[in-house]
Amino acid sequence: MAETGMRSKRIAVIAGDGIGQEVIPAAIEVLEAVSGLFGVALEFTDFPWGSEFYLRNGSMMPPDGIERLSAFDAIFLGAIGHPGIPDHVTLDGLLLPIRRQYQQYVNLRPAALYAGVQSPLAAVQPGTVDMMIVRENTEGEYAQIGGFLHQGTPNELAVQSSVFTRMGTERAIRYAFELASSPTRRGKVSSITKSNAQGFGMVLWDRIFNEVRADYPAIETESILVDAATIHLVRRPQSFDVIVASNLFGDILSDLAAAVTGSIGLAASANLDPTRRHPSMFEPVHGSAPDIAGKGVANPLAAFLSAAMMIRHLGHDDAANAIEAAVRSVLATGRARTADLGGSSTMSQVTDAVLDTLAAPNPLT
Numbered sequence: 001m002a003e004t005g006m007r008s009k010r011i012a013v014i015a016g017d018g019i020g021q022e023v024i025p026a027a028i029e030v031l032e033a034v035s036g037l038f039g040v041a042l043e044f045t046d047f048p049w050g051s052e053f054y055l056r057n058g059s060m061m062p063p064d065g066i067e068r069l070s071a072f073d074a075i076f077l078g079a080i081g082h083p084g085i086p087d088h089v090t091l092d093g094l095l096l097p098i099r100r101q102y103q104q105y106v107n108l109r110p111a112a113l114y115a116g117v118q119s120p121l122a123a124v125q126p127g128t129v130d131m132m133i134v135r136e137n138t139e140g141e142y143a144q145i146g147g148f149l150h151q152g153t154p155n156e157l158a159v160q161s162s163v164f165t166r167m168g169t170e171r172a173i174r175y176a177f178e179l180a181s182s183p184t185r186r187g188k189v190s191s192i193t194k195s196n197a198q199g200f201g202m203v204l205w206d207r208i209f210n211e212v213r214a215d216y217p218a219i220e221t222e223s224i225l226v227d228a229a230t231i232h233l234v235r236r237p238q239s240f241d242v243i244v245a246s247n248l249f250g251d252i253l254s255d256l257a258a259a260v261t262g263s264i265g266l267a268a269s270a271n272l273d274p275t276r277r278h279p280s281m282f283e284p285v286h287g288s289a290p291d292i293a294g295k296g297v298a299n300p301l302a303a304f305l306s307a308a309m310m311i312r313h314l315g316h317d318d319a320a321n322a323i324e325a326a327v328r329s330v331l332a333t334g335r336a337r338t339a340d341l342g343g344s345s346t347m348s349q350v351t352d353a354v355l356d357t358l359a360a361p362n363p364l365t
Contacts, residue, residue, distance in 0.1 A: 008041040009314045012072040012279070014094075016050040018288025020078020022296065023303035026351045027076070030326075031307050033358050034319040040311065045072070051082030051090060051288075060093030066101045074310050075281035078303070081288035092144065100138050102278035104271035105168065106175050107135035107250060108309070109285065111257035111267065113237075116332040117341060119262055124237060129261055131240040132179060135250025136172035137271060139163045140201070142247040164201035164246070169208045175274060176244035177216045185241055188220040189213070192229045192245035192253060205246065229253060233260060258285060263340040265299030268306040270313065282310035296346050299338040301327050304354060326357040 015024040028044060035042050047068075049061040060080075062068075069075055075098065080090050098104070113119055113129040143163035150156050173191070180189045191209045195202035206223060213221045224232065226249045232239070233253065237260050245253055258267035267285035284302035292298055304327055312320035330336055336353035337343030345353075 008043040009074070010043050010045065010072045011310070012069050012075045013044050013046045014049050014075065015046070015078040016080045016094075016288065017052070017082055017090075018079050018290050018293035019286070019298035020050075020080075020288060022293070022298050022347055023284060023300040024076060024078040026300040026347060027303040027307040029351060030304050030323060030354060030358070031311065033355055034311070034322050037322065037358065038316060038319040040316050040319050044076075049094060050080055051085050054082075054085060054090070054093065060090060065094075066097060069098065069279060070102075072279050073314060074279050076307070076310060077281055077283035079284070079286065079288040081290070083290050096142065096144070098281055099271050102281070103138065103273050103275070104278070104280055105136065105138045105171055106270075106272040106274060107137040107247075108270045108272055109133040109135060109250070109254040109257070109267065110305075110309075111254065111261045113261040114266070114328055114331045116334050116337075117262035117266070119260055121234065121237070121260060124260070128238045129240075131237070131257060132185065132242050133250055133254045133257060134172060134176040134179065134242060134244045135254065136168060136245070136247050138247075139165060139168045140247035162198075162201050162246075162248075164204050166204070166208065169205055170212060171274075173205075173209050173212045173244050174215075176242050177212060177219055180219050180242040181216065187218065188222075188241035189216075190229075190240055190243045191221070191223045192226050192243060192249045193223055194226045194249070196225060202246075209244075226253070230256060233257060237261075254285065263299065265302055265338060265340040266305065267302050268309055270306070270309045272313070280310075280313055282306045282313070296348060297339060298347050299340050300347050300351055301331075301354075322358060323354075326354045329357050330354055 015021045054060050080095050111131050113126050115126045141162045145161040145163055146159040148158050176189050180187055193202050193206050195206045233256050258264040264286045269283055269285050271281040273280050284306050286302055304323055308320040308323035330353045336345040336350045338345055338350055
């Protein structure tokens with residue numbers, strides 16, 4: 001049944017580089033399938049920005065790119081990265097400007113061990129790991145404050161400064177506590193820090209964490225040094241619920257969490273402006289994977305799960321639940337799985353399995 005009296009949700013699509021060019025079209029197929037099932041009106045607009053655009057034009061997107069994206073309800077990003085372009089050029093040319101300009105100050109990264117997926121940790125069983133990583137997304141170690149002195153000489157010097165503001169730190173930490181308070185979570189927040197070595201930025205982080213947790217007396221908390229957190233994520237991943245971390249720590253720990261839960265090919269993410277003043281951006285975490293790009297073997301499930309996060313953010317929980325349930329079913333039955341999950345299926349075969357599940361006579365809920 002089609003929606004009545006509601007405008008279409010406008011989605012800007014930046015497939016980007018490498019396998020992004022493959023998994024994003026597959027994810028749009030899935031979104032179109034659920035839009036028909038649940039009467040969700042979606043309008044997709046493609047933007048051919050990324051590394052190929054850079055090689056032709058000298059920039060990752062046009063000068064008015066940010067302004068053009070502001071008209072959309074959400075942004076769906078595939079991957080950014082090219083072996084012939086330095087990573088800081090690709091990152092600073094597209095992804096970071098979008099995050100900062102649109103105040104997407106929460107990078108939300110779920111990590112769950114699904115039925116049918118084997119963790120590399122022998123003692124960790126499916127269904128026992130379900131964490132949500134809240135990564136501060138606009139400042140911290142990614143602030144790009146610094147510079148070079150005597151560049152290109154034997155005396156070259158580089159200065160890189162991290163930036164921690166009270167506002168930026170508090171809003172990310174408070175988001176984590178609100179998330180942990182929701183019925184879908186288990187009521188625990190773990191703060192990842194390094195205040196024993198970073199005596200200013202991380203000390204401010206710790207102080208603000210202690211201030212905010214006083215407002216949530218029902219939430220269990222722990223504060224863990226980042227080096228210890230890497231150990232605990234391997235030794236006791238089941239103990240984590242909501243993790244809140246700085247930009248760099250959240251980036252690194254979410255990749256470790258993806259490995260613990262089976263594959264980065266399952267790692268979805270959302271770059272959120274929780275105030276909804278600006279469009280939020282949704283992307284799989286796996287990157288452009290140039291070694292397998294164009295071979296049709298990429299795992300599209302992270303893109304599907306990112307699409308589910310996007311459609312949920314746009315207010316369509318039933319459609320998001322259906323995508324997530326279809327992914328879980330395909331993983332649990334093992335009917336199609338790509339090489340990163342120990343199988344030999346192609347991306348198209350996995351996509352077809354998810355689409356077939358969505359179209360089954362007894363829809364998943």
